[in-house]
Amino acid sequence: MTTPPKVLEAGHIPDEAGLWSPRQGATMSGFEVRNYDDNHFSRTTVHSDGRSETQVSGAVRTNVTEWANTQGAPWATARDHRNGSPLAPHEVTGDSILSFANFPAEVTRDQAYALGLLQRPNQRGTPTYAPQGVTTGTQQDAFAATQTQQQQEIHPDLQEEAISPEGEAELGEVFQGTSTLTHAQAFLELATEGAVSEATLAAAATQMGVEPGRVQSTIDNLRPHFEKQADDTAARLGVDPASVWQWAWKTQPGKMQEAIDRQLRLRNTQGYQKIANEYVQKLDTIAPEMILNAQFGNGITAAKARDGVVVLTLPGGQQVGWSEAISAGIVTLSGS
Numbered sequence: 025m026t027t028p029p030k031v032l033e034a035g036h037i038p039d040e041a042g043l044w045s046p047r048q049g050a051t052m053s054g055f056e057v058r059n060y061d062d063n064h065f066s067r068t069t070v071h072s073d074g075r076s077e078t079q080v081s082g083a084v085r086t087n088v089t090e091w092a093n094t095q096g097a098p099w100a101t102a103r104d105h106r107n108g109s110p111l112a113p114h115e116v117t118g119d120s121i122l123s124f125a126n127f128p129a130e131v132t133r134d135q136a137y138a139l140g141l142l143q144r145p146n147q148r149g150t151p152t153y154a155p156q157g158v159t160t161g162t163q164q165d166a167f168a169a170t171q172t173q174q175q176q177e178i179h180p181d182l183q184e185e186a187i188s189p190e191g192e193a194e195l196g197e198v199f200q201g202t203s204t205l206t207h208a209q210a211f212l213e214l215a216t217e218g219a220v221s222e223a224t225l226a227a228a229a230t231q232m233g234v235e236p237g238r239v240q241s242t243i244d245n246l247r248p249h250f251e252k253q254a255d256d257t258a259a260r261l262g263v264d265p266a267s268v269w270q271w272a273w274k275t276q277p278g279k280m281q282e283a284i285d286r287q288l289r290l291r292n293t294q295g296y297q298k299i300a301n302e303y304v305q306k307l308d309t310i311a312p313e314m315i316l317n318a319q320f321g322n323g324i325t326a327a328k329a330r331d332g333v334v335v336l337t338l339p340g341g342q343q344v345g346w347s348e349a350i351s352a353g354i355v356t357l358s359g360s
Contacts, residue, residue, distance in 0.1 A: 262357025
């Protein structure tokens with residue numbers, strides 16, 4: 025078993041704003057959420073005045089959730105599990121996120137079947153609502169059981185990851201007090217500008233019944249919780265988080281914006297993990313001195329070949345490139 029090299033810190037992000045510092049201006053007139061699958065294309069446009077319209081396979085309709093309800097959908101709202109965009113009844117799949125008037129939590133369609141909130145499709149293929157009245161303790165227990173099972177089976181790209189308990193409590197107040205459209209606009213601005221605009225702060229403050237300064241204070245309180253969550257993702261791979269983010273903002277700012285958006289909107293750090301993994305794979309070109317100065321042990325040495333490429337020489341004399349060695353598990357980076 026080889027002794028993994030310890031990669032030392034290699035600097036820090038020079039600006040004080042840190043991970044969420046502004047990098048590219050957002051379009052403040054509105055934004056779009058696009059979704060593709062094998063059969064449909066949908067594009068939801070959220071306008072600056074709060075109106076939204078969705079185009080699916082070429083047909084435009086306004087206020088999709090309200091439209092779905094008028095078509096006899098048995099749920100109150102339906103949205104895509106990948107991007108939160110509203111869905112029409114025919115677009116709902118097993119992992120779509122649904123809400124019901126008499127149930128206290130959002131569930132997937134498959135969970136709704138298991139809980140008895142929905143009855144299996146009739147001959148026309150349409151799920152029907154199973155009236156439940158007041159939620160019972162048994163139903164709550166069933167929800168908890170199915171939630172645990174689905175969390176275990178869910179793909180890592182979709183797995184929700186909590187921040188600290190204190191941060192989750194404060195974040196819950198924001199979610200409960202503001203609309204989905206306000207969340208989406210705030211997340212867009214944080215991902216692309218590093219800050220929430222005065223207009224969005226004012227909208228959130230009005231919905232929560234507080235002053236805009238209180239909303240900004242909440243954002244300031246939440247920021248270090250999310251930044252620590254992101255930093256921990258890179259640190260677990262044995263690299264300095266600040267160096268990773270500095271490299272990513274310089275070479276692929278779009279991926280960083282996507283990672284921040286995913287963290288805020290989907291509560292998932294997979295975007296950061298992919299960036300950090302890429303950083304490790306390319307370490308021989310990003311910071312070759314880290315590899316050349318590392319102590320690998322077990323007779324493994326690192327040197328630059330004639331063409332300038334960093335190679336590792338194994339005890340038997342075989343030479344391999346850095347990325348190949350990392351992929352094969354010949355060497356690893358030690359986490360902090």
